[in-house]
Amino acid sequence: xxxxxxxxxxxxxxxxxxxxxxxxxxxxxxxxxxxxxxxxxxxxxxxxxxxxxxxxxxxxxxxxxxxxxxxxxxxxxxxxxxxxxxxxxxxxxxxxxxxxxxxxxxxxxxxxxxxxxxxxxxxxxxxxxxxxxxxxxxxxxxxxxxxxxxxxxxxxxxxxxxxxxxxxxxxxxxxxxxxxxxxxxxxxxxxxxxxxxxxxxxxxxxxxxxxxxxxxxxxxxxxxxxxxxxxxxxxxxxxxxxxxxxxxxxxxxxxxxxxxxxxxxxxxxxxxxx
Numbered sequence: 563x564x565x566x567x568x569x570x571x572x573x574x575x576x577x578x579x580x581x582x583x584x585x586x587x588x589x590x591x592x593x594x595x596x597x598x599x600x601x602x603x604x605x606x607x608x609x610x611x612x613x614x615x616x617x618x619x620x621x622x623x624x625x626x627x628x629x630x631x632x633x634x635x636x637x638x639x640x641x642x643x644x645x646x647x648x649x650x651x652x653x654x655x656x657x658x659x660x661x662x663x664x665x666x667x668x669x670x671x672x673x674x675x676x677x678x679x680x681x682x683x684x685x686x687x688x689x690x691x692x693x694x695x696x697x698x699x700x701x702x703x704x705x706x707x708x709x710x711x712x713x714x715x716x717x718x719x720x721x722x723x724x725x726x727x728x729x730x731x732x733x734x735x736x737x738x739x740x741x742x743x744x745x746x747x748x749x750x751x752x753x754x755x756x757x758x759x760x761x762x763x764x765x766x767x768x769x770x771x772x773x774x775x776x777x778x779x780x781x782x783x784x785x786x787x788x789x790x791x792x793x794x795x796x797x798x799x800x801x802x803x804x805x806x807x808x809x810x811x812x813x814x815x816x817x818x819x820x821x822x823x824x825x826x827x828x829x830x831x832x833x834x835x836x
Contacts, residue, residue, distance in 0.1 A: 563687045563734045564656075565592065565726040575684035577653075580643070586651050586687045588644035588725060593694065597641070597712060598630045600719035619714055629708045638708040640697045641716075647691040654688045657681050686733065694720075722802075730769045730807070732762035732799050757796035765803035773811040785821040794828075801825040 565588050569576030580587045601621045631637030659681045660666055662673035671677070696712055698705035717738060719725075724734035764787055771779065784804065791797045805825055808815045815822045 563588075563690075563726050564684065564728055565589070565687075565734075567684060567727040575682060577685045577687075580645070583649070585646055585649060586653070586690070587646075588692065588694075590641040590643045592725060593644060593716060594630065594637075594641040596719050596723060596725050597716045598626065600723055601626060601629075601715050604718075619711060621711075621715075625708075625711070629712055636699065638699050638705045639712040640699055641712075642695040642697070644692045644694045646687075647693050651690045652688050653685050655683050656686050657683050692736070730803065731766045732758070732803055735799065735802065757792040758799060761791055761796040761800040761803075764800055765807070768804065768807050771811075773813055776808065776811055776813045781816070781819055781821045785824060788821070788824065798828050801828040805829070 563586075564577065565586070566576045566578030569578065578587055578589060579585060605621050627635075629637050629639050659679045661675075661679045662671075662677050663680055664671040664677050665673040694716060696709055696716065698709040720736040723729070724736070726734040729735070768776065768779075788797060788800055788804070791800060801824075804821075805815065815825070
């Protein structure tokens with residue numbers, strides 16, 4: 563996970579840290595924005611792929627205004643900063659390499675392959691369990707119900723949309739690690755498992771393709787690459803990315819194809835186990 567990558571820093575890359583404890587955090591404002599965006603785009607949300615166990619969340623325009631607030635009124639739910647559980651966080655280095663530095667620095671040069679790529683290292687948070695907390699603004703039953711609904715939305719948003727930078731490369735997706743005894747607080751853990759870096763690399767390759775190139779991509783080859791990943795976590799990560807990249811680029815995944823069925827099977831298992 564990487565939050566605050568574009569912040570001001572002498573290193574040109576940044577990571578959001580707690581100002582007192584110097585621990586990586588996810589600001590409550592970011593969590594609130596993610597949750598609202600998810601609610602606005604999904605509206606009617608099913609929490610299960612099993613019809614008999616279906617639990618659906620219905621979000622109306624009034625719900626959005628009441629829970630998240632407006633310019634004139636505070637929301638009924640408070641989102642706190644997410645902190646590493648027990649103050650334990652693991653930082654790792656990653657590298658991005660802009661291939662057209664002159665173009666990005668506005669030196670009046672078009673993007674061309676004769677420019678010199680400059681690798682840029684940046685910090686990421688890896689294999690770290692975070693605790694997320696929200697609270698009703700008052701003790702009223704209405705605010706408490708809104709807090710529970712917001713918690714469910716946040717859980718879905720973290721798993722489906724991810725948070726922070728580079729989600730298209732597989733960063734920032736969370737799954738619930740364990741049930742918390744607190745009513746409105748639960749620890750989540752960024753996915754870990756063998757082959758995650760390989761899955762992220764494959765996702766980056768797909769994300770770099772144009773829609774036409776993606777259409778021409780051999781589906782059997784993609785299915786083979788997905789099946790060859792060494793862990794279930796890596797397969798699920800790449801499955802989510804394949805589905806999202808196709809959706810973002812407007813490319814049909816062909817619902818009757820083996821690749822689509824395998825992706826749905828992986829994601830359905832993930833939702834059932836959540």
